[in-house]
Amino acid sequence: MHILLRLVRLSIVALLTLCLLLVLTCGGIVLYLNPQLPSIANLMDTALQVPLRIYTRDGKLIGEYGDKRRIPVHIQQVPDQLIKAFLAAEDDRFYEHPGVDYQGMLRAAFKLASTGSKRQGGSTITMQVARNYFLSNEKTYLRKINEILLALKIERRLDKPQILELYLNKIYLGNRAYGVAAAAQIYYGRTMDQLTLPQMAMIAGLPKAPSRYNPIKDPARALIRRNYVLGRMHELKYISDASYRQAFVEPDDARLRTQPAEVEAPYVAEMVRAFMAEQYGPEQVYTSGYHVYTTLDSRLQSTANAALRQALIEYDSRHGYHGPEAHVELPADEDPAAWASLLANYPDVGKISAGLVVGVDAAAASVYLQNGSVVKIPWAGLRWARRGGAGKPADGGFDYYHSKFNRATQAQRLPGSSFKPFIYSAALEKGFTPATLINDAPIEFINSGKIWRPANYDGKFLGPTRLRVGLAHSRNIIAVRILQAIGVKYAIDYATRFGFDPERLPRNLSLVLGTATVTPMELAGAYTAFANGG
Structure with a gap:
């Protein structure tokens, strides 16, 4: 009996010693790791990666660029039933624990000890927030300890709705969808408030394994996961018996839906994307959530698209069947x-x-x-x-996805006589007037032993002619004489005010006859200066 009492005392002392060592070890770990943990003071202000979106002047989307599809939302915008679906799937004791679910961790520890399996996770929503915002996904005990400590800090700093908002905006849900709003749009083409109960359950089942339970890649397995979430919602009294039975048998209609462009202007969108990437760098421009509003009018753009295509079809028809x-x-x-x-x-x-x-x-x-x-x-x-x-009766320029070469901004063409008004404008700036007389008579130039004799299109000469008549009738010789009078260098310097690239303007008198190379966009933009009065 005496020996038995001694054994009991020794066992108690050993157990207490073990507990003390465990407490001291845990305390030491906390004291060591806590100063190294990242600050959570500005967690609610963390910038989420949001794609670049480009709009018309009246707010219609014409393009979106970025690896991550995300639509940030406030927790008040998330339907209550969608929140409950996530709680049922991920953390049904979210409102009861302080960031760490000790019951869940004990279950996970027991599972690990009894089976050697780590599949019983025990991670709470708060712990997932800590991991998603501050840590990596590596499966190590050190990362798990940091995750627990951060979760406790987050719970002390933020309230439950704030934590839910962080979680629902950051969580990865497959197919480049980050956050619940993006997932609703990508899988079902709907806003969150338009989702049905089974669709909410499907999305809520994705965080556990977005690829494994993806309803597009593996519909059968995803349906099993969805019905599990519905079952958990039913067990927790989040939904009624009737709602559960109806949702359980409803087929799923998930399919990949890209963000639809409301106005077809992909060439303009690409121009804006290239400009933004050059200005701010690709690392920032595709993740900072820039909203760029262009000068495009959605109604006029749609009309222009239809007119261009119809004109190309008619042109193609006039030239016969190509085979x-x-x-x-x-x-x-x-x-x-x-x-x-x-x-x-x-x-x-x-x-x-x-x-x-x-x-x-x-x-x-x-x-x-x-x-x-x-x-x-x-x-x-x-x-x-x-x-x-x-x-196919049409190609090149008819459709952006068929040919990405932008003929408006990348195709360099000879402007011909459409360049003359810029030289005439330079002459007016130099002191010429519309009534100035210019001799429309033969003229020749010798350069490196070669003779150049510019001619009018009709082969005739009008003699002394007022400047305004020369412009109205596009007389080549009058234009050449004007350029000779004002000087090629002056004319080139003046033309650059209209946006022309001086490197593509020839340094000789043929400039006035349109031998430069310009893009249609450059020429159209230059002419707006005349329409705007300068």
Whole structure:
């Protein structure tokens, strides 16, 4: 009996000693790590990575650039049922624990001790905030300890709604979606308040493993995860029996939805993107949430798009049929699946779709379209090559995604006589008047042994002619004499005021006849100076 009492006392002393050592060890770890933890004083002001968005003057989206899709929201904007879905999936004791769920950690420790598995995580929403904002995702005990200490600090500094707001804006939900608002748009094309209960449960099930439970990549596994979240919501009395049963059997309609451009102006969007990247650097411009408003008017832009395409189609029609886009070998038997596979290599150009000629007869061509239908096109309306093949009646410049070369800003062309007004303007600045007389008579120049005799388009000469008449009738010799009088250097210096690149302006008298190279955008922009009165 005496020996038994001694053993009990020794056991108690050993246990107390072990507990004391554990407390001292934990205290030492805290004292060592705490000064190294990042400050959370400005956590609510942390800048989230938000893509560059470009708009028309009337607020219509024309382009978005950035690796991360995020739409920051305030917690008041998040539907209560969506919040409950995340609580059910991730941390149902969120409002009860101080940032660390000790019960959950004990369960995780027991699971680890009994099975060797770490799959029972025990991470709270607050701990996930600490990890997402301050730490890496490496699975080490040191990172876990830092995560716990940071979570406790966060809970002391912020209230629960603030922590939820940080979490719901930062969490990664797959397919470049960061935050719940972006996920709602990407998976379902909706705002948060438009989501149905099963859609909310699907999104709430993603943080555990965004790739594994992705409803686009693995719909079956994602549906199991969604229904698990619905079951947890039902257990926690967040939803009624009827709502649970109805949501459980509802099919999922998630598919990848990109942010739709409200106005088609991709060339302008690309110009703005390039300008912003040059001004602020690519690291900043794609993550700082810049909203750039252009001078484009959405209504006028849509009208211009339609007019340009119609003009190109009419131009193309006037020049006759160019032949098929390509020739392909058709299968021996009628096989719509094979036709669709062949046609998939020829994407739409704007609103023009490719068609596959699958048969011809004396009256018409049979054309297979991308929607799976076969239409008859009479020969009276169209001349098709009498061989199987895909045909597209438009290319280059018609559609940005078909050709990204911007002909308005990148194509350098000779302006011809449209450059003359800038030389006349320089002459007026130099003291000429509209009534100044210029001799429209033959003239020749000798340079390096070569003779140059400029001529008028009609081959005639008018003799002494007022400056305004020379401009109105685009008389070449009058323009050359004016440039000779004011000097080429002066004319080039003056032309640069209109935005022309002096490196692309020739240093000779041919300048006035339009031998410079300019882009259509440069020329149009220069002419606005006349329209604006200078």
